[in-house]
Amino acid sequence: DAGITQSPRHKVTETGTPVTLRCHQTENHRYMYWYRQDPGHGLRLIHYSYGVKDTDKGEVSDGYSVSRSKTEDFLLTLESATSSQTSVYFCAISRGSGTNYSSYNEQFFGPGTRLTVL
Amino acid sequence: LAKTTQPISMDSYEGQEVNITCSHNNIATNDYITWYQQFPSQGPRFIIQGYKTKVTNEVASLFIPADRKSSTLSLPRVSLSDTAVYYCLVGDRTGANNLFFGTGTRLTVIP
Numbered sequence: 001d002a003g004i005t006q007s008p009r010h011k012v013t014e015t016g017t018p019v020t021l022r023c024h025q026t027e028n029h030r031y032m033y034w035y036r037q038d039p040g041h042g043l044r045l046i047h048y049s050y051g052v053k054d055t056d057k058g059e060v061s062d063g064y065s066v067s068r069s070k071t072e073d074f075l076l077t078l079e080s081a082t083s084s085q086t087s088v089y090f091c092a093i094s095r096g097s098g099t100n101y102s103s104y105n106e107q108f109f110g111p112g113t114r115l116t117v118l
Numbered sequence: 119l120a121k122t123t124q125p126i127s128m129d130s131y132e133g134q135e136v137n138i139t140c141s142h143n144n145i146a147t148n149d150y151i152t153w154y155q156q157f158p159s160q161g162p163r164f165i166i167q168g169y170k171t172k173v174t175n176e177v178a179s180l181f182i183p184a185d186r187k188s189s190t191l192s193l194p195r196v197s198l199s200d201t202a203v204y205y206c207l208v209g210d211r212t213g214a215n216n217l218f219f220g221t222g223t224r225l226t227v228i229p
Binding site: 035040041042043044045059090092105106107108109110111112 | 150152159160161162163164167205207209217218219220221222
């Protein structure tokens with residue numbers, strides 16, 4: 001709804017293969033985030049970006065890398081997928097003004113990608 | 119880091135007012151309190167945000183006491199379509215990577 005798309009929406013892959021998920025926004029927001037959601041854990045932040053080529057780790061970053069070469073795209077890569085990375089992955093964006101802390105909290109989420117690693 | 123504690127689940131009948139309380143004892147001076155709603159197979163959706171006292175919008179009200187160590191999301195006259203998971207978040211002043219969604223409160227509205 002907030003101009004965020006994720007691709008693919010569903011993916012099944014095998015252990016050990018590389019996987020890249022894409023998040024695309026049309027809002028020109030500065031901040032972009034990747035979360036994973038698992039039963040019993042809620043949403044957990046994997047990585048986030050605060051600008052082109054500026055990224056940082058979240059709570060559960062091991063086994064994941066990200067890249068942001070353009071404002072509108074934020075890529076999440078699993079270099080060698082494992083079964084523990086089977087999850088639903090959500091991308092989110094926010095305005096993230098440097099002096100308005102409240103803007104960090106208002107995030108807009110994409111539809112999610114369901115990833116299954118066999 | 120300001121994490122939150124919420125009830126795991128709640129049930130309510132249609133037409134009733136629902137209050138979901140969240141505790142955030144370590145809230146910092148510059149932190150805002152934000153609530154999200156998530157339906158099955160969808161991403162979370164921003165509902166309401168506040169700093170102190172009371173905030174109201176077309177969807178909900180948010181009550182925050184003076185000490186700000188807790189907050190209450192109030193949903194007036196819930197319907198079956200309000201069945202969802204509700205997350206309480208507190209924004210940490212150190213940056214955008216410190217928003218913890220936790221497991222939320224699963225609200226089930228009963229006919």
